[in-house]
Amino acid sequence: MPEDERVVIGEMSKEEFLDKNPAPAPGVRLKQIDRSQDRFEIVVVEDLIPEDHLARAIWEMTGELDLSGYMGKIRAVKGVAGRERTDPRLLLSLWLYSYTQSVSSAREIERLCVYHPAYRWLCGTAVVNYHTLSSFRVDHKEELERLFVEQLGILNREGFVDLEEVMHDGTKIMAQAGGGTFRGEKTLEEHMELAEKLVKELSDADQGEEISKRRQSARKRAARERIERLKQAQEELEKVRAIKGSAKKKEEARVSETDPEARIMKQSGSGGFAPSYNVQVTTDGKAKIILAVAATQSGTDAYELTPAVARVEENLGEKPVQMVADGGFTSRENIMAMAAQGVGFIGSLADRTKQVEASYERLGIPREFWRESFKYDDESDSYICPNGEVLIHKWETTVIGGVEHKYSTDAAICDACPFKQQCCPKGRRRDIIRVAETKEMTEYRGTMETEKAKATYKRRSEVAEFPNLWIKEKLGLRRFRLRGLVKVGMEATWACLTYNIQQWVRLSWRPKLRAAAVII
Numbered sequence: 001m002p003e004d005e006r007v008v009i010g011e012m013s014k015e016e017f018l019d020k021n022p023a024p025a026p027g028v029r030l031k032q033i034d035r036s037q038d039r040f041e042i043v044v045v046e047d048l049i050p051e052d053h054l055a056r057a058i059w060e061m062t063g064e065l066d067l068s069g070y071m072g073k074i075r076a077v078k079g080v081a082g083r084e085r086t087d088p089r090l091l092l093s094l095w096l097y098s099y100t101q102s103v104s105s106a107r108e109i110e111r112l113c114v115y116h117p118a119y120r121w122l123c124g125t126a127v128v129n130y131h132t133l134s135s136f137r138v139d140h141k142e143e144l145e146r147l148f149v150e151q152l153g154i155l156n157r158e159g160f161v162d163l164e165e166v167m168h169d170g171t172k173i174m175a176q177a178g179g180g181t182f183r184g185e186k187t188l189e190e191h192m193e194l195a196e197k198l199v200k201e202l203s204d205a206d207q208g209e210e211i212s213k214r215r216q217s218a219r220k221r222a223a224r225e226r227i228e229r230l231k232q233a234q235e236e237l238e239k240v241r242a243i244k245g246s247a248k249k250k251e252e253a254r255v256s257e258t259d260p261e262a263r264i265m266k267q268s269g270s271g272g273f274a275p276s277y278n279v280q281v282t283t284d285g286k287a288k289i290i291l292a293v294a295a296t297q298s299g300t301d302a303y304e305l306t307p308a309v310a311r312v313e314e315n316l317g318e319k320p321v322q323m324v325a326d327g328g329f330t331s332r333e334n335i336m337a338m339a340a341q342g343v344g345f346i347g348s349l350a351d352r353t354k355q356v357e358a359s360y361e362r363l364g365i366p367r368e369f370w371r372e373s374f375k376y377d378d379e380s381d382s383y384i385c386p387n388g389e390v391l392i393h394k395w396e397t398t399v400i401g402g403v404e405h406k407y408s409t410d411a412a413i414c415d416a417c418p419f420k421q422q423c424c425p426k427g428r429r430r431d432i433i434r435v436a437e438t439k440e441m442t443e444y445r446g447t448m449e450t451e452k453a454k455a456t457y458k459r460r461s462e463v464a465e466f467p468n469l470w471i472k473e474k475l476g477l478r479r480f481r482l483r484g485l486v487k488v489g490m491e492a493t494w495a496c497l498t499y500n501i502q503q504w505v506r507l508s509w510r511p512k513l514r515a516a517a518v519i520i
Helices: 014-020 054-064 088-100 106-115 117-123 130-138 141-157 185-208 213-243 247-251 305-316 332-340 352-363 411-416 439-448 451-473 485-519
Strands: 166-174 263-266 273-284 289-296 322-324 344-346 375-377 382-384 390-399 402-408 431-437
Touching: 054 088, 054 117, 054 141, 054 485, 088 106, 088 117, 088 130, 088 485, 106 117, 106 130, 130 485, 141 289, 141 305, 141 485, 166 305, 166 451, 185 213, 273 305, 273 451, 273 485, 289 305, 289 485, 305 322, 305 332, 322 451, 332 344, 332 439, 344 439, 344 451, 390 431, 431 439, 439 451, 451 485
Parallel strands: 166 322, 322 344
Antiparallel strands: 166 273, 263 273, 273 289, 375 382, 382 390, 390 402, 402 431
Protein backbone atom coordinates (compact mmCIF):
# COMPACT_ATOMS: atom_id res chain seq x y z
CA MET A 1 0.00 0.00 0.00
CA PRO A 2 1.43 3.43 -0.93
CA GLU A 3 2.53 5.47 2.05
CA ASP A 4 0.07 8.30 1.28
CA GLU A 5 -2.89 5.84 1.35
CA ARG A 6 -1.98 4.45 4.76
CA VAL A 7 -4.88 5.14 7.16
CA VAL A 8 -4.42 4.78 10.93
CA ILE A 9 -7.32 3.16 12.87
CA GLY A 10 -6.62 3.60 16.55
CA GLU A 11 -2.95 2.57 16.70
CA MET A 12 -3.24 0.25 13.62
CA SER A 13 -3.01 1.05 9.96
CA LYS A 14 -5.87 0.19 7.65
CA GLU A 15 -3.82 -2.66 6.23
CA GLU A 16 -3.16 -4.12 9.69
CA PHE A 17 -6.84 -3.71 10.63
CA LEU A 18 -8.02 -5.62 7.54
CA ASP A 19 -5.50 -8.37 8.23
CA LYS A 20 -6.97 -8.92 11.70
CA ASN A 21 -10.62 -8.39 10.62
CA PRO A 22 -11.04 -10.03 7.23
CA ALA A 23 -14.21 -9.43 5.21
CA PRO A 24 -16.79 -12.27 5.08
CA ALA A 25 -15.98 -14.90 2.49
CA PRO A 26 -18.14 -14.94 -0.66
CA GLY A 27 -21.38 -16.89 -0.25
CA VAL A 28 -21.67 -16.52 3.55
CA ARG A 29 -25.31 -16.62 4.69
CA LEU A 30 -26.49 -14.25 7.46
CA LYS A 31 -29.79 -14.32 9.32
CA GLN A 32 -31.93 -11.39 8.20
CA ILE A 33 -34.02 -9.27 10.58
CA ASP A 34 -37.64 -9.14 9.46
CA ARG A 35 -39.68 -6.52 11.32
CA SER A 36 -42.64 -6.72 8.97
CA GLN A 37 -43.90 -10.08 10.25
CA ASP A 38 -46.49 -10.56 12.99
CA ARG A 39 -45.66 -12.88 15.83
CA PHE A 40 -47.82 -14.56 18.44
CA GLU A 41 -46.25 -15.37 21.79
CA ILE A 42 -47.36 -17.18 24.91
CA VAL A 43 -46.73 -14.97 27.94
CA VAL A 44 -46.42 -16.53 31.39
CA VAL A 45 -47.26 -13.49 33.50
CA GLU A 46 -45.66 -14.83 36.68
CA ASP A 47 -42.35 -15.24 34.83
CA LEU A 48 -42.23 -11.63 33.66
CA ILE A 49 -40.37 -10.48 36.79
CA PRO A 50 -38.22 -12.33 39.37
CA GLU A 51 -39.43 -13.26 42.84
CA ASP A 52 -37.54 -10.44 44.56
CA HIS A 53 -38.74 -7.69 42.19
CA LEU A 54 -39.84 -4.40 43.75
CA ALA A 55 -43.23 -4.58 42.02
CA ARG A 56 -44.03 -7.78 43.94
CA ALA A 57 -43.11 -6.11 47.22
CA ILE A 58 -45.37 -3.15 46.47
CA TRP A 59 -48.24 -5.46 45.51
CA GLU A 60 -47.79 -7.36 48.78
CA MET A 61 -47.75 -4.14 50.85
CA THR A 62 -50.88 -2.75 49.20
CA GLY A 63 -52.60 -6.03 50.05
CA GLU A 64 -52.01 -5.31 53.74
CA LEU A 65 -53.60 -1.86 53.57
CA ASP A 66 -57.26 -1.09 54.19
CA LEU A 67 -58.70 0.11 50.86
CA SER A 68 -62.32 0.27 52.03
CA GLY A 69 -62.30 4.05 51.67
CA TYR A 70 -61.67 3.67 47.95
CA MET A 71 -64.11 0.77 47.61
CA GLY A 72 -66.91 2.76 49.20
CA LYS A 73 -66.84 5.27 46.35
CA ILE A 74 -67.29 2.67 43.61
CA ARG A 75 -70.86 2.62 42.26
CA ALA A 76 -70.47 -0.46 40.07
CA VAL A 77 -71.86 -3.34 42.16
CA LYS A 78 -73.05 -6.85 41.42
CA GLY A 79 -76.53 -7.12 40.00
CA VAL A 80 -76.54 -3.51 38.74
CA ALA A 81 -75.83 -2.45 35.16
CA GLY A 82 -72.60 -0.62 34.48
CA ARG A 83 -68.93 -1.17 33.63
CA GLU A 84 -66.56 -2.74 36.13
CA ARG A 85 -64.16 -0.36 37.81
CA THR A 86 -60.39 -0.78 37.98
CA ASP A 87 -59.22 -2.27 41.27
CA PRO A 88 -57.93 0.53 43.58
CA ARG A 89 -55.17 -1.82 44.71
CA LEU A 90 -53.87 -1.99 41.14
CA LEU A 91 -54.03 1.81 40.68
CA LEU A 92 -52.28 2.34 44.00
CA SER A 93 -49.56 -0.18 43.12
CA LEU A 94 -49.03 1.34 39.67
CA TRP A 95 -48.53 4.82 41.08
CA LEU A 96 -46.23 3.65 43.88
CA TYR A 97 -44.08 1.61 41.53
CA SER A 98 -44.01 4.47 39.02
CA TYR A 99 -42.75 6.93 41.61
CA THR A 100 -39.90 4.54 42.44
CA GLN A 101 -38.97 4.74 38.75
CA SER A 102 -39.18 8.57 38.65
CA VAL A 103 -42.33 8.36 36.51
CA SER A 104 -45.02 10.86 37.50
CA SER A 105 -47.04 11.06 34.26
CA ALA A 106 -50.31 9.15 33.89
CA ARG A 107 -49.86 9.00 30.11
CA GLU A 108 -46.39 7.52 30.54
CA ILE A 109 -47.74 4.84 32.91
CA GLU A 110 -50.38 3.88 30.34
CA ARG A 111 -47.65 3.56 27.71
CA LEU A 112 -45.46 1.43 30.01
CA CYS A 113 -48.37 -0.93 30.68
CA VAL A 114 -48.10 -2.04 27.04
CA TYR A 115 -44.54 -3.41 27.10
CA HIS A 116 -42.73 -2.99 30.46
CA PRO A 117 -42.49 -6.35 32.31
CA ALA A 118 -43.19 -4.96 35.79
CA TYR A 119 -46.23 -2.99 34.64
CA ARG A 120 -47.50 -5.93 32.61
CA TRP A 121 -47.14 -8.18 35.68
CA LEU A 122 -49.05 -5.74 37.88
CA CYS A 123 -51.84 -5.33 35.31
CA GLY A 124 -51.92 -8.96 34.19
CA THR A 125 -50.95 -7.70 30.68
CA ALA A 126 -53.96 -5.36 30.56
CA VAL A 127 -53.57 -1.60 29.97
CA VAL A 128 -54.96 1.02 32.36
CA ASN A 129 -56.29 4.24 30.83
CA TYR A 130 -54.41 7.41 31.79
CA HIS A 131 -57.66 9.22 32.68
CA THR A 132 -58.34 6.59 35.33
CA LEU A 133 -54.81 6.88 36.67
CA SER A 134 -54.85 10.68 36.72
CA SER A 135 -58.18 10.89 38.53
CA PHE A 136 -57.13 8.30 41.11
CA ARG A 137 -54.05 10.32 42.08
CA VAL A 138 -55.95 13.52 42.93
CA ASP A 139 -59.49 12.45 43.87
CA HIS A 140 -58.87 10.67 47.17
CA LYS A 141 -57.04 13.02 49.55
CA GLU A 142 -58.45 11.62 52.81
CA GLU A 143 -57.97 8.02 51.70
CA LEU A 144 -54.34 8.73 50.72
CA GLU A 145 -53.59 10.31 54.10
CA ARG A 146 -55.16 7.34 55.89
CA LEU A 147 -53.00 4.95 53.85
CA PHE A 148 -49.88 6.91 54.81
CA VAL A 149 -50.79 6.64 58.51
CA GLU A 150 -51.73 2.97 58.20
CA GLN A 151 -48.48 2.08 56.45
CA LEU A 152 -46.62 4.09 59.10
CA GLY A 153 -48.39 1.96 61.72
CA ILE A 154 -47.05 -1.21 60.05
CA LEU A 155 -43.51 0.14 60.23
CA ASN A 156 -44.09 1.12 63.85
CA ARG A 157 -45.32 -2.38 64.78
CA GLU A 158 -42.30 -3.94 63.10
CA GLY A 159 -40.03 -1.85 65.35
CA PHE A 160 -38.65 0.68 62.89
CA VAL A 161 -40.04 3.74 64.72
CA ASP A 162 -39.41 4.79 68.35
CA LEU A 163 -39.88 8.62 68.43
CA GLU A 164 -36.77 9.00 70.62
CA GLU A 165 -34.96 11.31 68.22
CA VAL A 166 -37.15 12.86 65.54
CA MET A 167 -35.41 15.03 62.94
CA HIS A 168 -37.22 17.74 60.98
CA ASP A 169 -36.28 19.67 57.86
CA GLY A 170 -37.86 21.56 54.98
CA THR A 171 -37.03 21.51 51.29
CA LYS A 172 -38.14 23.76 48.43
CA ILE A 173 -39.66 21.98 45.43
CA MET A 174 -40.46 23.97 42.31
CA ALA A 175 -44.08 24.54 41.33
CA GLN A 176 -45.65 23.78 37.94
CA ALA A 177 -45.41 27.47 37.02
CA GLY A 178 -42.85 29.64 35.29
CA GLY A 179 -41.45 32.89 36.63
CA GLY A 180 -42.98 34.67 33.63
CA THR A 181 -46.52 33.74 34.72
CA PHE A 182 -46.47 36.14 37.69
CA ARG A 183 -48.71 39.16 37.24
CA GLY A 184 -49.71 42.24 39.21
CA GLU A 185 -53.20 43.54 40.00
CA LYS A 186 -53.66 45.60 36.85
CA THR A 187 -52.62 42.81 34.47
CA LEU A 188 -54.84 40.29 36.28
CA GLU A 189 -57.84 42.58 35.85
CA GLU A 190 -57.10 43.00 32.13
CA HIS A 191 -56.76 39.24 31.63
CA MET A 192 -59.99 38.65 33.56
CA GLU A 193 -61.86 41.00 31.20
CA LEU A 194 -60.45 39.18 28.17
CA ALA A 195 -61.39 35.77 29.59
CA GLU A 196 -64.96 36.85 30.37
CA LYS A 197 -65.25 38.31 26.87
CA LEU A 198 -64.07 35.00 25.38
CA VAL A 199 -66.67 33.03 27.37
CA LYS A 200 -69.40 35.34 26.07
CA GLU A 201 -68.16 34.99 22.48
CA LEU A 202 -68.14 31.20 22.76
CA SER A 203 -71.67 31.23 24.13
CA ASP A 204 -72.84 33.42 21.24
CA ALA A 205 -71.08 31.08 18.78
CA ASP A 206 -73.46 28.31 19.82
CA GLN A 207 -76.14 30.13 17.84
CA GLY A 208 -74.22 30.80 14.65
CA GLU A 209 -70.77 29.25 14.22
CA GLU A 210 -70.74 25.73 12.85
CA ILE A 211 -68.43 23.73 15.09
CA SER A 212 -68.55 20.30 16.69
CA LYS A 213 -70.25 20.15 20.07
CA ARG A 214 -67.29 18.41 21.66
CA ARG A 215 -64.82 21.04 20.47
CA GLN A 216 -67.12 23.89 21.48
CA SER A 217 -67.64 22.38 24.91
CA ALA A 218 -63.88 21.94 25.39
CA ARG A 219 -63.18 25.56 24.47
CA LYS A 220 -65.85 26.84 26.84
CA ARG A 221 -64.58 24.63 29.65
CA ALA A 222 -61.01 25.87 29.14
CA ALA A 223 -62.20 29.50 29.22
CA ARG A 224 -64.21 28.94 32.42
CA GLU A 225 -61.22 27.24 34.06
CA ARG A 226 -59.06 30.22 33.16
CA ILE A 227 -61.54 32.55 34.81
CA GLU A 228 -61.48 30.40 37.95
CA ARG A 229 -57.67 30.51 38.03
CA LEU A 230 -57.68 34.27 37.57
CA LYS A 231 -60.19 34.68 40.41
CA GLN A 232 -57.99 32.55 42.62
CA ALA A 233 -54.97 34.60 41.53
CA GLN A 234 -56.73 37.82 42.62
CA GLU A 235 -57.53 36.27 46.00
CA GLU A 236 -53.95 35.08 46.45
CA LEU A 237 -52.68 38.53 45.44
CA GLU A 238 -54.55 40.04 48.40
CA LYS A 239 -52.91 37.51 50.73
CA VAL A 240 -49.47 38.38 49.38
CA ARG A 241 -50.11 42.10 49.70
CA ALA A 242 -51.32 41.64 53.28
CA ILE A 243 -47.92 40.37 54.40
CA LYS A 244 -45.89 42.98 52.51
CA GLY A 245 -44.45 45.83 54.53
CA SER A 246 -44.38 49.16 52.71
CA ALA A 247 -46.98 50.50 50.31
CA LYS A 248 -44.41 50.21 47.53
CA LYS A 249 -43.92 46.49 48.17
CA LYS A 250 -47.68 45.95 48.24
CA GLU A 251 -47.93 47.63 44.85
CA GLU A 252 -45.19 45.37 43.49
CA ALA A 253 -46.89 42.14 44.69
CA ARG A 254 -47.25 39.43 42.03
CA VAL A 255 -48.86 35.98 41.79
CA SER A 256 -48.82 33.28 39.13
CA GLU A 257 -51.72 32.91 36.72
CA THR A 258 -51.09 29.18 36.23
CA ASP A 259 -50.54 28.25 39.91
CA PRO A 260 -51.73 31.17 42.06
CA GLU A 261 -50.85 29.45 45.35
CA ALA A 262 -47.15 29.07 44.46
CA ARG A 263 -44.65 31.50 45.96
CA ILE A 264 -41.25 32.72 44.84
CA MET A 265 -38.69 30.96 47.06
CA LYS A 266 -34.93 30.60 47.16
CA GLN A 267 -33.65 27.25 45.88
CA SER A 268 -30.90 25.87 48.12
CA GLY A 269 -29.07 24.00 45.36
CA SER A 270 -28.77 26.65 42.66
CA GLY A 271 -29.02 29.66 44.95
CA GLY A 272 -31.57 31.20 42.59
CA PHE A 273 -35.27 31.95 43.07
CA ALA A 274 -38.22 30.11 41.50
CA PRO A 275 -41.98 29.54 42.03
CA SER A 276 -42.01 26.82 44.68
CA TYR A 277 -43.65 25.17 47.67
CA ASN A 278 -41.95 24.48 50.99
CA VAL A 279 -42.27 20.77 51.82
CA GLN A 280 -41.86 19.96 55.52
CA VAL A 281 -40.68 16.41 56.23
CA THR A 282 -40.39 14.86 59.71
CA THR A 283 -38.19 11.76 60.02
CA ASP A 284 -37.66 9.26 62.82
CA GLY A 285 -33.98 8.84 63.71
CA LYS A 286 -34.05 5.07 64.28
CA ALA A 287 -34.51 3.84 60.70
CA LYS A 288 -35.06 7.09 58.78
CA ILE A 289 -38.81 6.56 58.38
CA ILE A 290 -40.88 9.61 57.41
CA LEU A 291 -43.45 10.31 60.14
CA ALA A 292 -45.27 13.30 58.64
CA VAL A 293 -45.26 15.57 55.61
CA ALA A 294 -46.92 18.84 54.60
CA ALA A 295 -46.61 21.37 51.78
CA THR A 296 -46.68 25.05 52.78
CA GLN A 297 -46.44 28.45 51.11
CA SER A 298 -43.94 29.77 53.65
CA GLY A 299 -40.58 30.86 52.30
CA THR A 300 -38.98 30.33 55.74
CA ASP A 301 -38.99 27.44 58.20
CA ALA A 302 -39.26 29.50 61.40
CA TYR A 303 -42.94 28.79 62.04
CA GLU A 304 -43.09 25.16 60.84
CA LEU A 305 -41.73 23.26 63.87
CA THR A 306 -44.83 23.32 66.09
CA PRO A 307 -47.16 22.17 63.26
CA ALA A 308 -44.70 19.33 62.56
CA VAL A 309 -44.98 18.06 66.15
CA ALA A 310 -48.77 18.22 65.89
CA ARG A 311 -48.71 16.13 62.68
CA VAL A 312 -46.53 13.47 64.30
CA GLU A 313 -48.89 13.26 67.26
CA GLU A 314 -51.89 13.02 64.94
CA ASN A 315 -50.30 10.23 62.89
CA LEU A 316 -48.88 8.15 65.76
CA GLY A 317 -50.94 9.14 68.78
CA GLU A 318 -48.02 10.54 70.78
CA LYS A 319 -45.49 13.36 70.69
CA PRO A 320 -41.81 12.86 69.89
CA VAL A 321 -39.50 12.53 72.86
CA GLN A 322 -37.05 14.90 71.22
CA MET A 323 -37.12 17.10 68.12
CA VAL A 324 -33.95 17.99 66.24
CA ALA A 325 -33.83 20.81 63.68
CA ASP A 326 -31.32 23.21 62.13
CA GLY A 327 -30.89 26.94 62.62
CA GLY A 328 -33.83 27.79 60.38
CA PHE A 329 -36.19 26.33 63.01
CA THR A 330 -34.20 27.32 66.10
CA SER A 331 -35.72 30.40 67.69
CA ARG A 332 -36.77 31.48 71.16
CA GLU A 333 -40.39 30.96 70.13
CA ASN A 334 -39.78 27.34 69.13
CA ILE A 335 -37.60 26.58 72.16
CA MET A 336 -40.33 27.85 74.48
CA ALA A 337 -43.06 26.06 72.49
CA MET A 338 -41.23 22.71 72.68
CA ALA A 339 -40.66 23.14 76.41
CA ALA A 340 -44.36 23.94 76.93
CA GLN A 341 -45.29 20.68 75.17
CA GLY A 342 -42.77 18.60 77.09
CA VAL A 343 -40.74 17.85 73.96
CA GLY A 344 -36.96 18.01 74.17
CA PHE A 345 -35.35 20.21 71.54
CA ILE A 346 -31.92 20.13 69.93
CA GLY A 347 -31.13 23.00 67.60
CA SER A 348 -28.65 25.64 66.58
CA LEU A 349 -29.47 28.95 68.26
CA ALA A 350 -27.42 31.89 67.03
CA ASP A 351 -24.92 33.16 69.60
CA ARG A 352 -26.19 36.58 70.68
CA THR A 353 -22.74 37.50 72.03
CA LYS A 354 -21.19 37.11 68.59
CA GLN A 355 -23.99 39.18 67.04
CA VAL A 356 -23.36 42.00 69.53
CA GLU A 357 -19.60 41.85 68.95
CA ALA A 358 -20.16 42.04 65.20
CA SER A 359 -22.27 45.18 65.67
CA TYR A 360 -19.46 46.75 67.75
CA GLU A 361 -17.00 46.10 64.93
CA ARG A 362 -19.36 47.66 62.37
CA LEU A 363 -19.67 50.77 64.54
CA GLY A 364 -15.90 51.00 64.97
CA ILE A 365 -15.96 50.61 68.77
CA PRO A 366 -12.58 49.33 70.11
CA ARG A 367 -12.61 46.18 72.28
CA GLU A 368 -11.86 48.06 75.52
CA PHE A 369 -15.31 49.64 75.23
CA TRP A 370 -17.26 46.48 74.40
CA ARG A 371 -19.95 45.33 76.80
CA GLU A 372 -17.55 42.97 78.62
CA SER A 373 -15.68 46.06 79.87
CA PHE A 374 -18.84 47.34 81.61
CA LYS A 375 -19.06 45.81 85.09
CA TYR A 376 -22.49 44.79 86.37
CA ASP A 377 -23.33 45.50 90.01
CA ASP A 378 -25.97 43.03 91.10
CA GLU A 379 -26.74 44.85 94.36
CA SER A 380 -27.58 48.18 92.74
CA ASP A 381 -28.72 46.62 89.43
CA SER A 382 -26.50 48.94 87.40
CA TYR A 383 -23.43 48.95 85.13
CA ILE A 384 -20.15 50.81 85.64
CA CYS A 385 -18.51 52.03 82.42
CA PRO A 386 -14.67 51.97 81.86
CA ASN A 387 -14.57 55.68 82.84
CA GLY A 388 -16.32 54.97 86.15
CA GLU A 389 -19.73 56.41 85.27
CA VAL A 390 -22.90 54.57 86.37
CA LEU A 391 -25.50 53.33 83.88
CA ILE A 392 -28.74 52.96 85.79
CA HIS A 393 -31.72 50.71 85.05
CA LYS A 394 -34.16 52.58 82.80
CA TRP A 395 -36.83 50.06 81.81
CA GLU A 396 -37.60 46.42 81.27
CA THR A 397 -39.81 44.63 78.79
CA THR A 398 -40.94 41.03 78.46
CA VAL A 399 -39.69 39.24 75.35
CA ILE A 400 -40.05 35.66 74.24
CA GLY A 401 -37.78 33.57 76.43
CA GLY A 402 -36.92 36.24 78.97
CA VAL A 403 -36.97 39.89 80.07
CA GLU A 404 -34.92 42.69 78.49
CA HIS A 405 -33.42 45.31 80.82
CA LYS A 406 -32.03 48.58 79.52
CA TYR A 407 -29.29 50.60 81.31
CA SER A 408 -28.06 54.07 80.35
CA THR A 409 -26.80 57.37 81.70
CA ASP A 410 -27.60 61.00 80.91
CA ALA A 411 -26.51 62.26 77.51
CA ALA A 412 -24.71 65.20 79.11
CA ILE A 413 -22.40 62.85 81.02
CA CYS A 414 -21.48 61.01 77.82
CA ASP A 415 -20.92 64.31 75.97
CA ALA A 416 -18.39 65.38 78.64
CA CYS A 417 -16.59 62.03 78.62
CA PRO A 418 -13.09 62.08 77.01
CA PHE A 419 -13.78 58.58 75.54
CA LYS A 420 -17.07 59.45 73.87
CA GLN A 421 -15.80 58.96 70.31
CA GLN A 422 -14.47 55.48 71.14
CA CYS A 423 -17.43 54.41 73.32
CA CYS A 424 -20.43 55.72 71.38
CA PRO A 425 -19.21 57.29 68.10
CA LYS A 426 -22.64 57.34 66.46
CA GLY A 427 -24.93 58.05 69.41
CA ARG A 428 -25.51 60.66 72.08
CA ARG A 429 -25.13 58.17 74.90
CA ARG A 430 -24.20 54.56 75.59
CA ASP A 431 -26.91 51.98 76.33
CA ILE A 432 -26.50 48.42 77.63
CA ILE A 433 -29.15 45.73 77.14
CA ARG A 434 -29.21 42.75 79.52
CA VAL A 435 -31.52 39.79 78.88
CA ALA A 436 -32.61 37.72 81.88
CA GLU A 437 -33.54 34.42 80.24
CA THR A 438 -36.29 32.12 81.42
CA LYS A 439 -35.64 28.73 83.02
CA GLU A 440 -36.49 27.00 79.75
CA MET A 441 -33.94 29.03 77.78
CA THR A 442 -31.27 28.44 80.40
CA GLU A 443 -31.94 24.71 80.37
CA TYR A 444 -31.80 24.66 76.57
CA ARG A 445 -28.41 26.36 76.51
CA GLY A 446 -27.15 23.96 79.17
CA THR A 447 -28.37 20.98 77.16
CA MET A 448 -26.65 22.18 74.00
CA GLU A 449 -23.33 22.32 75.86
CA THR A 450 -23.41 18.55 76.48
CA GLU A 451 -21.51 16.11 74.25
CA LYS A 452 -24.65 14.00 73.79
CA ALA A 453 -26.61 16.94 72.37
CA LYS A 454 -23.74 17.87 70.07
CA ALA A 455 -23.52 14.29 68.79
CA THR A 456 -27.29 14.20 68.22
CA TYR A 457 -27.22 17.46 66.30
CA LYS A 458 -24.33 16.15 64.22
CA ARG A 459 -26.57 13.24 63.10
CA ARG A 460 -29.30 15.64 62.01
CA SER A 461 -28.13 16.10 58.43
CA GLU A 462 -27.80 12.38 57.65
CA VAL A 463 -31.30 11.69 59.02
CA ALA A 464 -33.36 14.81 58.25
CA GLU A 465 -31.87 15.63 54.86
CA PHE A 466 -31.65 12.03 53.61
CA PRO A 467 -35.39 11.68 52.73
CA ASN A 468 -35.38 15.07 50.99
CA LEU A 469 -32.44 14.02 48.84
CA TRP A 470 -34.03 10.61 48.14
CA ILE A 471 -37.32 12.21 47.07
CA LYS A 472 -35.53 14.57 44.68
CA GLU A 473 -32.84 12.25 43.32
CA LYS A 474 -34.37 8.76 43.45
CA LEU A 475 -38.02 9.67 42.89
CA GLY A 476 -37.27 12.62 40.60
CA LEU A 477 -39.55 15.06 42.42
CA ARG A 478 -37.75 18.32 41.75
CA ARG A 479 -40.81 19.97 40.24
CA PHE A 480 -44.41 19.23 41.12
CA ARG A 481 -46.55 17.95 38.28
CA LEU A 482 -49.79 19.04 40.00
CA ARG A 483 -50.91 22.58 40.81
CA GLY A 484 -52.42 24.16 43.92
CA LEU A 485 -51.55 23.71 47.58
CA VAL A 486 -53.96 20.80 48.17
CA LYS A 487 -52.84 18.76 45.16
CA VAL A 488 -49.20 19.60 45.75
CA GLY A 489 -49.62 18.33 49.31
CA MET A 490 -51.08 15.10 47.91
CA GLU A 491 -48.16 14.68 45.52
CA ALA A 492 -45.74 15.17 48.41
CA THR A 493 -47.66 12.52 50.38
CA TRP A 494 -47.45 10.13 47.42
CA ALA A 495 -43.67 10.64 47.35
CA CYS A 496 -43.28 10.09 51.11
CA LEU A 497 -45.54 7.01 51.05
CA THR A 498 -43.37 5.62 48.24
CA TYR A 499 -40.20 6.40 50.21
CA ASN A 500 -41.52 4.62 53.31
CA ILE A 501 -42.52 1.55 51.30
CA GLN A 502 -39.04 1.41 49.81
CA GLN A 503 -37.59 1.49 53.33
CA TRP A 504 -40.00 -1.30 54.33
CA VAL A 505 -38.76 -3.34 51.37
CA ARG A 506 -35.17 -2.76 52.46
CA LEU A 507 -35.67 -3.32 56.18
CA SER A 508 -38.35 -6.02 56.23
CA TRP A 509 -39.52 -7.57 52.96
CA ARG A 510 -36.19 -8.50 51.37
CA PRO A 511 -34.63 -9.87 54.61
CA LYS A 512 -37.70 -12.07 55.13
CA LEU A 513 -37.55 -13.23 51.50
CA ARG A 514 -33.86 -14.17 51.85
CA ALA A 515 -34.53 -15.97 55.14
CA ALA A 516 -37.35 -17.97 53.55
CA ALA A 517 -35.09 -18.94 50.62
CA VAL A 518 -32.42 -20.22 53.03
CA ILE A 519 -34.96 -22.37 54.92
CA ILE A 520 -36.23 -23.91 51.68
